[in-house]
Amino acid sequence: MLLSKEQREALWHQVAEAIENYIETVADERVTPELDPMKIRALLEPVDFSEPMNPSDAVDFIVKGLSKYQTHTPHPRYYGLFNPAPTPMGIAADALVAAFNPQLAAWSHSPLAIEIERHLVRAFGTRFGYPASDTDGTFTNAGAEANHTAVLVALVRAFPEYGTKGIRSLEAQPTLYVSSESHHSLLRAARISGIGAEAVREVPVDTDLRMIPSELQSQIRRDRKAGCAPFMIAATVGTTSAGTIDPIIPIAEVAEEEELWFHADAAWGGAAVLVPELRHLLEGIERSNSITFDAHKWLSVPMAAGLFITSDAEILEKAFRIPTLYMPKEAAGLDVADPYAYTIQWSRRFIGLKVFLSLAVAGWKGYEETIRNQTAVGIHLKDSLQAHGWEIVNKTPLPIVCFVDTEHPQGRSIDYLDAIAGEIVSSGKAWISTTKLGGGKPALRACITNYRTDGSDIAALVGDLDWARGRVLGM
Numbered sequence: 001m002l003l004s005k006e007q008r009e010a011l012w013h014q015v016a017e018a019i020e021n022y023i024e025t026v027a028d029e030r031v032t033p034e035l036d037p038m039k040i041r042a043l044l045e046p047v048d049f050s051e052p053m054n055p056s057d058a059v060d061f062i063v064k065g066l067s068k069y070q071t072h073t074p075h076p077r078y079y080g081l082f083n084p085a086p087t088p089m090g091i092a093a094d095a096l097v098a099a100f101n102p103q104l105a106a107w108s109h110s111p112l113a114i115e116i117e118r119h120l121v122r123a124f125g126t127r128f129g130y131p132a133s134d135t136d137g138t139f140t141n142a143g144a145e146a147n148h149t150a151v152l153v154a155l156v157r158a159f160p161e162y163g164t165k166g167i168r169s170l171e172a173q174p175t176l177y178v179s180s181e182s183h184h185s186l187l188r189a190a191r192i193s194g195i196g197a198e199a200v201r202e203v204p205v206d207t208d209l210r211m212i213p214s215e216l217q218s219q220i221r222r223d224r225k226a227g228c229a230p231f232m233i234a235a236t237v238g239t240t241s242a243g244t245i246d247p248i249i250p251i252a253e254v255a256e257e258e259e260l261w262f263h264a265d266a267a268w269g270g271a272a273v274l275v276p277e278l279r280h281l282l283e284g285i286e287r288s289n290s291i292t293f294d295a296h297k298w299l300s301v302p303m304a305a306g307l308f309i310t311s312d313a314e315i316l317e318k319a320f321r322i323p324t325l326y327m328p329k330e331a332a333g334l335d336v337a338d339p340y341a342y343t344i345q346w347s348r349r350f351i352g353l354k355v356f357l358s359l360a361v362a363g364w365k366g367y368e369e370t371i372r373n374q375t376a377v378g379i380h381l382k383d384s385l386q387a388h389g390w391e392i393v394n395k396t397p398l399p400i401v402c403f404v405d406t407e408h409p410q411g412r413s414i415d416y417l418d419a420i421a422g423e424i425v426s427s428g429k430a431w432i433s434t435t436k437l438g439g440g441k442p443a444l445r446a447c448i449t450n451y452r453t454d455g456s457d458i459a460a461l462v463g464d465l466d467w468a469r470g471r472v473l474g475m
């Protein structure tokens with residue numbers, strides 16, 4: 001298991017070279033792989049672990065395999081679901097984390113790593129407008145865990161006995177409120193927290209796909225009359241399909257009036273807070289009780305780095321603390337807390353380092369420029385699509401474009417749009433997808449997820465869409 005010094009040096013060299021080569025050449029490759037499970041299983045069949053493999057051959061096997069069998073999310077023509085090209089500092093961070101292998105369950109085992117994460121939670125919390133003294137939070141595996149954390153803390157806030165006596169101790173059915181365009185991780189959080197998916201009320205959206213606050217208010221009142229116990233509202237700040245932002249201030253007002261936990265799912269759109277001319281889109285987010293923000297989306301760190309941030313400095317401990325006798329005690333008496341005592345995870349990887357190193361090297365300014373540039377590329381994509389007979393069907397200043405084909409009678413049907421996306425994806429030229437907006441209107445979707453995507457990629461995508469259109473119509 002322990003390779004010799006010479007073997008290790010050769011290994012690091014080979015890995016560094018493979019990473020650099022991938023970054024340099026990924027744009028010249030297909031974006032998408034051939035999807036043939038039998039071929040992939042046949043490739044793995046000879047690796048039965050009976051004979052030790054030479055380290056160089058093992059790495060080579062994986063580098064070739066991943067190059068061939070992966071949708072290349074770091075490719076500038078991947079217009080996908082928020083999966084970025086990772087920053088070089090983020091890649092380096094993950095390698096360092098693997099080598100130092102800090103265990104972040106207990107403060108005394110990893111004091112620097114835990115303080116770095118705390119420092120980042122505060123830095124982002126204050127950027128969102130929380131007061132530094134009240135800001136608390138944790139890195140999570142990803143956005144779904146951050147949303148799950150939000151549901152659990154909101155339950156504990158509303159029903160203090162939920163953590164000890166469980167859902168059966170509650171007299172009324174807890175209900176939570178999201179828009180019909182929200183991410184389904186909230187629905188799943190309701191399932192796995194024991195309140196059930198039917199506890200989630202999907203509030204209707206307006207023609208811009210934003211939650212309607214008056215409908216929210218009416219639904220809460222109806223539920224109270226029916227004997228339910230509303231406990232949480234989650235606004236979406238950048239929806240997954242269309243990048244729209246719920247009206248934060250009116251929703252905050254409802255939450256305050258109804259005394260409900262107000263969560264902002266800003267997994268992707270939260271990055272707009274770093275750009276002065278986009279900051280106003282998030283006005284009111286400082287009135288939330290908690291925020292989900294994913295650094296592995298628009299901050300382009302390697303997967304995954306979710307953040308759950310809250311302005312209630314007590315709530316995480318209330319929700320998660322369980323006394324143990326066997327965990328390290330060296331930090332007892334210091335003004336610190338052990339992450340295992342205030343988060344879902346127990347053993348913890350040093351998730352925050354990729355954010356710390358990326359931000360330290362780019363600075364807020366570097367991120368501001370990158371996000372501004374990606375937003376401008378999104379506007380360019382919208383204009384180019386319109387010039388080629390596509391109609392934009394979502395309204396957002398953020399770089400997600402949903403579109404249909406107005407040049408052909410079938411151009412709004414899901415079969416036609418799926419066929420277009422299918423042609424593009426199977427050709428390997430780019431990755432785009434289809435979605436349904438506002439309860440069922442089909443659309444193609446392309447998102448600028450990659451900081452390397454530029455005008456030439458947009459021109460290529462628009463050309464590819466014309467090509468795909470021709471093929472679908474010629475079928």
Ligand SMILES: Cc1ncc(COP(=O)(O)O)c(C=O)c1O
Binds near residue numbers: 240265306
């Ligand atoms: C708005 C929103 N919230 C939450 C999530 C879940 O995040 P993750 O995939 O990082 O768990 C996503 C994922 O795309 C999302 O778009």
